[in-house]
Structures are given as structure tokens and as C-alpha cells.
Amino acid sequence: MKKQLLPQKRNFYKANMHLHTTLSDGKMTPEEVKAAYKAEGYSIIAFTDHEVIVDQKALRDESFLPITSLEVSFSEKDPSLIGSERKCYHLNLYAKEEGNTVSPIFSEAAIWNRIEHLKEYVTDEMRQHDAPRQYDVALINEMIAKANAAGFLVSYNHPVWSQQNYTDYAPLKGIWGVEVYNSECVHLGQPDTVQPYDDLLRLGNRIYPLATDDMHSARSCFGGWLMVSADRLDYGEVMTALEKGDFYASTGPEIYEISVEDGIVHVSCSPAAHVSVSTECREARRISAGETPVTDASFGLSKYFANAQNRECRHEPYFRVTVTDASGKSAWSRAYFSNEWN
Numbered sequence: 001m002k003k004q005l006l007p008q009k010r011n012f013y014k015a016n017m018h019l020h021t022t023l024s025d026g027k028m029t030p031e032e033v034k035a036a037y038k039a040e041g042y043s044i045i046a047f048t049d050h051e052v053i054v055d056q057k058a059l060r061d062e063s064f065l066p067i068t069s070l071e072v073s074f075s076e077k078d079p080s081l082i083g084s085e086r087k088c089y090h091l092n093l094y095a096k097e098e099g100n101t102v103s104p105i106f107s108e109a110a111i112w113n114r115i116e117h118l119k120e121y122v123t124d125e126m127r128q129h130d131a132p133r134q135y136d137v138a139l140i141n142e143m144i145a146k147a148n149a150a151g152f153l154v155s156y157n158h159p160v161w162s163q164q165n166y167t168d169y170a171p172l173k174g175i176w177g178v179e180v181y182n183s184e185c186v187h188l189g190q191p192d193t194v195q196p197y198d199d200l201l202r203l204g205n206r207i208y209p210l211a212t213d214d215m216h217s218a219r220s221c222f223g224g225w226l227m228v229s230a231d232r233l234d235y236g237e238v239m240t241a242l243e244k245g246d247f248y249a250s251t252g253p254e255i256y257e258i259s260v261e262d263g264i265v266h267v268s269c270s271p272a273a274h275v276s277v278s279t280e281c282r283e284a285r286r287i288s289a290g291e292t293p294v295t296d297a298s299f300g301l302s303k304y305f306a307n308a309q310n311r312e313c314r315h316e317p318y319f320r321v322t323v324t325d326a327s328g329k330s331a332w333s334r335a336y337f338s339n340e341w342n
């Protein structure tokens with residue numbers, strides 16, 4: 001029986017999950033962000049200003065959903081400085097409950113000295129959670145666990161710009177998504193890759209790939225986004241879809257279907273130069289365009305599936321799909337695990 005892995009809900013809603021407004025170090029006001037992104041067909045924006053959650057639900061309308069969120073940073077040495085010689089962890093927290101502005105990760109001392117105007121949004125409730133920041137992955141994991149318990153999805157942002165390598169991100173726990181594309185970092189000459197995503201999957205994390213803008217100004221608008229499959233533009237429904245991985249990430253191509261039937265993975269997409277399937281091991285396939293672009297691709301993976309059930313895998317078996325168009329733009333599915341193929 002054919003099994004749809006990318007849910008065929010009524011709509012795909014376009015989402016930018018990472019940006020900064022004039023509340024922190026961005027150039028556009030929240031209202032300008034809403035107008036610009038709505039005009040480009042976006043329905044969902046996570047307002048991830050630095051260090052302080054400011055609820056933007058006043059911007060909500062029937063075709064626009066703001067997500068209550070923020071970005072927190074853990075910098076080597078002085079937490080209020082973000083010098084380019086320092087390594088750092090940057091995490092986004094997304095509230096599963098609309099209007100939940102009480103982030104369990106807060107430190108007034110960590111507000112960067114160049115965005116001190118943010119302090120006017122600090123509330124007494126936030127100050128009750130004030131805890132010092134340290135560049136220490138064990139302590140960061142404790143904070144991520146608190147954030148998860150308080151109802152937040154947590155993403156791990158721009159590993160390349162943060163100068164982080166395998167030894168830095170391998171110990172992270174409780175992460176929901178990792179950026180494989182960050183538009184601002186592309187413009188800064190520090191493009192991310194899918195390597196940390198595969199590394200974290202191979203360590204047993206059920207984690208999703210994210211393409212975002214991290215928009216600070218017009219140059220990084222509309223570069224990377226998620227397409228979220230949901231019936232309605234409802235806060236709870238959208239956050240449930242995000243938590244379950246009912247979405248794909250993209251910088252251009254669209255993915256309409258990813259299904260599996262009798263050991264064959266089928267992908268339907270917008271016109272592509274290449275469609276590939278990769279796995280937790282070296283097993284991978286690519287179908288390339290001939291005279292006409294690829295819009296439907298089928299991959300016979302029954303041998304891989306059978307082996308994945310039987311052999312001793314070094315890692316939990318999964319496959320994921322990448323679609324790349326003629327201009328080099330890509331879309332990435334999440335990883336689908338063996339319990340989802342059967």
C-alpha cells in the first residue's frame with residue numbers, strides 16, 4: 001500500500017523561522033516585516049529577536065501567523081560581546097503555545113551591548129528566570145531541557161558562522177531542528193551545509209533540516225524557508241505540524257509528494273535538474289534531468305530497506321530527499337526512519 005510520508009494536507013504554508021526586527025539589530029519594524037513577507041506569499045513568521053521574547057500576536061490576521069519566539073546566544077568569554085574570534089552557540093526557541101513569552105533561558109547580562117535598547121522589553125517575570133550564561137555544552141543542554149519542558153521547540157542555528165565543528169554540536173541534546181541554509185550567513189560569506197544535519201541524525205537525534213533567512217535587512221529576505229503542511233493557519237495546528245516534521249525546507253524548488261510503496265520511493269516536485277535520495281550509510285541515488293527537467297522520480301530501495309531491517313546498522317536507518325533545480329537552488333526533506341516506511 002502506498003504510504004504518503006509528506007502529509008497531503010489542504011495547504012502548504014510558507015514560513016520564515018528566523019529574523020530580526022528593529023527591536024534588536026534588524027532594519028525593519030515588525031509591521032514592515034509582515035508587509036514585505038506577506039507580499040511574497042509567506043503566511044508564517046517567527047519573530048526571533050535576540051535574547052528577549054516580545055509577543056507579536058497583534059500582527060495576526062486570517063492569512064498571517066506570527067510565532068512567539070526568540071534567539072539566545074552563548075558566546076565564549078564575555079557573553080555581551082559577539083566578537084568574530086569567538087565561538088558561540090545560537091539557539092532559537094519557538095513557543096508551542098501562542099503568547100508564551102516566559103522563556104526559561106534568559107540573562108540580562110547576555111544582551112549584547114550594541115542592542116541595549118532591547119532592555120525596555122525585559123519584564124519582572126523574565127528577570128525571575130535570569131541565569132548566567134556560560135559557553136559550556138552541559139549547562140546549555142540543561143537549559144535546552146528546561147526550554148523543552150516549558151513548551152518550546154529549540155533550533156540550532158548557523159553552525160558554520162558560529163565556527164562550530166563536530167565536537168561542539170555532537171553533544172547537543174533536545175534539539176528540534178538545525179539550519180542547513182541561513183540566508184544572512186550566505187551574504188556574510190559563511191554558507192551552512194547539510195553535514196551537521198547528517199551528523200546529528202547519525203548520532204540518533206530525530207532532528208529536522210531548516211532553511212531560514214535570519215533576516216536583518218533586505219539583502220537576506222526570501223532566501224530560505226519552510227513549507228508547512230497543515231489544514232488551517234491555526235497556531236496550535238502549525239506548531240504540531242512543525243513538531244512532527246510535516247514540512248520541508250527550501251531555497252526554491254517545491255516538493256509535492258514523497259511516498260513509499262513496495263520498496264520504491266516516489267518523489268514529485270517542481271522542475272528539477274537533480275533529485276537524490278541519501279541515507280544514513282553510503283547508499284544513495286540520484287536521478288538527473290535529460291532533455292526535460294525531472295518532475296517525478298522513483299527510486300528502487302527495496303534491497304536497502306531489506307538490508308536496513310536485517311543487518312547490524314551502525315546508525316539508525318533513514319533516508320532523506322534533496323531536490324535541486326537548474327539554478328542550483330535546493331529543497332530538503334526531513335529524514336524518514338524505518339518505522340515510517342512500513
Ligand SMILES: [Zn+2]
Pocket residue numbers: 071090157158
Ligand atoms: Zn544567530
Ligand SMILES: [Zn+2]
Pocket residue numbers: 018019020048071214
Ligand atoms: Zn539570528
